[in-house]
Amino acid sequence: MAGGRVPGAGSGPRREVRVTTARVFWALLMRDLTVLRREVVFFLLRTAMQPLMFTVVFGFLLPRMGFVQRGYTAALLPGVLAVSLALAAVQSVALPMVAEFGWTKEIEDRLLAPVDNRLVALEKVLVGAVQGVIAALFVLPLARLIMGPIEGLSLAHIGIVVAVTAFGATAFSVLGLFLGTVIEGPQIGLLFGLIIAPMIMFGCAYYPWRGLDAVPLMQYCVLINPLTYIAEGLRAVLVPGKPHMPLGMVLAGLVVITLVFWVLGLRTFMRRAVG
Amino acid sequence: MDAAIETRALRKVYPAPRKRRGNRGVPSFSPGMPAMAEATGMTTADGGIIALDALDLAIPAGEFFGLLGPNGAGKTTTIGVLTTRVLPTSGQAFVHGHDVLRHAVVVRRRIGVVPQRPNPDRGLTVLENLTFHAAYFGFSRKDSVRRAGEILGQLGLGDRGGDKVDHLSGGQQQRLMIARALIHEPQVIFLDEPTVGLDPQARHALWDILRGLHAEGRTIVMTTHYMEEADRLCDRIAIVDRGRLLACDAPVELKKRAPGGTMIEIVLDGDAAPALDAARALPGILKAEAEGRILRAYHPRGGESVAALIGAVQGAGRQVTDIHLAAPSLETLFVSLTGRKLD
Numbered sequence: 001m002a003g004g005r006v007p008g009a010g011s012g013p014r015r016e017v018r019v020t021t022a023r024v025f026w027a028l029l030m031r032d033l034t035v036l037r038r039e040v041v042f043f044l045l046r047t048a049m050q051p052l053m054f055t056v057v058f059g060f061l062l063p064r065m066g067f068v069q070r071g072y073t074a075a076l077l078p079g080v081l082a083v084s085l086a087l088a089a090v091q092s093v094a095l096p097m098v099a100e101f102g103w104t105k106e107i108e109d110r111l112l113a114p115v116d117n118r119l120v121a122l123e124k125v126l127v128g129a130v131q132g133v134i135a136a137l138f139v140l141p142l143a144r145l146i147m148g149p150i151e152g153l154s155l156a157h158i159g160i161v162v163a164v165t166a167f168g169a170t171a172f173s174v175l176g177l178f179l180g181t182v183i184e185g186p187q188i189g190l191l192f193g194l195i196i197a198p199m200i201m202f203g204c205a206y207y208p209w210r211g212l213d214a215v216p217l218m219q220y221c222v223l224i225n226p227l228t229y230i231a232e233g234l235r236a237v238l239v240p241g242k243p244h245m246p247l248g249m250v251l252a253g254l255v256v257i258t259l260v261f262w263v264l265g266l267r268t269f270m271r272r273a274v275g
Numbered sequence: 276m277d278a279a280i281e282t283r284a285l286r287k288v289y290p291a292p293r294k295r296r297g298n299r300g301v302p303s304f305s306p307g308m309p310a311m312a313e314a315t316g317m318t319t320a321d322g323g324i325i326a327l328d329a330l331d332l333a334i335p336a337g338e339f340f341g342l343l344g345p346n347g348a349g350k351t352t353t354i355g356v357l358t359t360r361v362l363p364t365s366g367q368a369f370v371h372g373h374d375v376l377r378h379a380v381v382v383r384r385r386i387g388v389v390p391q392r393p394n395p396d397r398g399l400t401v402l403e404n405l406t407f408h409a410a411y412f413g414f415s416r417k418d419s420v421r422r423a424g425e426i427l428g429q430l431g432l433g434d435r436g437g438d439k440v441d442h443l444s445g446g447q448q449q450r451l452m453i454a455r456a457l458i459h460e461p462q463v464i465f466l467d468e469p470t471v472g473l474d475p476q477a478r479h480a481l482w483d484i485l486r487g488l489h490a491e492g493r494t495i496v497m498t499t500h501y502m503e504e505a506d507r508l509c510d511r512i513a514i515v516d517r518g519r520l521l522a523c524d525a526p527v528e529l530k531k532r533a534p535g536g537t538m539i540e541i542v543l544d545g546d547a548a549p550a551l552d553a554a555r556a557l558p559g560i561l562k563a564e565a566e567g568r569i570l571r572a573y574h575p576r577g578g579e580s581v582a583a584l585i586g587a588v589q590g591a592g593r594q595v596t597d598i599h600l601a602a603p604s605l606e607t608l609f610v611s612l613t614g615r616k617l618d
Binding site: 019020023024027028030031034035038039104105106108109110111112113114115116273274275 | 289355358359360361362380381383384386388390392394395396397398399403404407408410411412413455
């Protein structure tokens, strides 16, 4: 073992280290991206399987069976992308955070980094958003391939598509921060059963918001669901010719959701970080 | 005196657990909190759990300082406050003159922390655990890889750098935590019960490491509930119980303060109070006290008094269920200060 020698290379306590906040933030980011790179296959399987299976059933099988109109895929594709990015962003922030605050306590070495703990939370949100965007960009070509030609699909403004995707992923990443710090370990099952599953079914992912004109009460109720805005936002930029929520309303919704859950999430994060 | 650490009237009260909504209001991650909840039962009027109660400490730079006390004494909470992880309810704490509340970031630059239970970053390899931690403190990749290699070698983990941390044994993970606490060359190292769960061999090896760190001039603050560990390693020991500082001195000085004579502790089959007077009346008994079913007496030559004490107990209508003898030591001092044993 130590063999008589002592750790620290005989240097003893050294001068105080000076480090900028930006550099600490960068190191935290690199840590998460290193872990992401190592687990990317598992990450994509985890987040893309469910949306892709939905795509096979609703975007491939049912249209060919004649149960749904062929034009349905134009409404479905943006919804599938929204679900992909929402699942990826929420899970990639919330799941590790529940574990790290709950039983592994792994996050402690980052909470001891010489930086305001709020930046640790911000970094988690940023990485969650990156994962949301990666998931959406991964699912887009696959879903398009499975569905076949999609009426009215336009990738002419890919920059705006990526921007809306990034914004939506940030909103869900911030939601993940809140859920990951408010949920205690044993309640983790509730995340899927009580939050994610209803969010996906009632988030205008598999039907357009305008379609709910037929059920006005529902049309108002889904406005509290963050997924509604990102699904409708992607419809607005990917299939602009089809019915969708006005882009201004989408952006307003995402801004409100992001701000509300950032404030709530940061509060619970700090409460967990410092007792 | 160049104080590496100072606390002034440090007090920490954890909020009362909410009954209806479980303990959501209480941060389960707070160091010290889980132990406190089950420990002393010291509460405020509104049910808050008092973990620290007006704790004053002053630890000079370069000292090996031990916080000795039973579970729930407030040791982990003290470490939590000093490492910027727990907000004190009132009072102040300083590390090298920097307020842990107002200058938490400056304090973090100067401290290394070895937690009670190893919490390595399981997404990273052994080496990466160190290099990323060093990166959080501004070390270049080249510097951190070199230093990590050296430290891992010195801690007997030189060939494990590329391994996943899950493949390390408990003792190896604990050494990795020490390596992580050292990688950014802190001035003060906090170790919270570092030898709990280690086998005797690993424990002694860890002691050697800690002595080496101390010899380098680092300030070391270690909590423990092992008397022998505190006695062997520490320059000074603070005995804490129920959030209060009961005594603070060098081990040799503390031992001088232990009550004279051998402690004879007799566990009875009922309340010990009726036997107390008879015990006190026995020749040579320096001191005797009753606490629940325990009768505790001190005698210059402990063995000689055992038969007489048993006789006194039986005369009071009690039967003996257990007997324990202890020479004057930190342990007997601790018992005389707190009225209870450490383990």
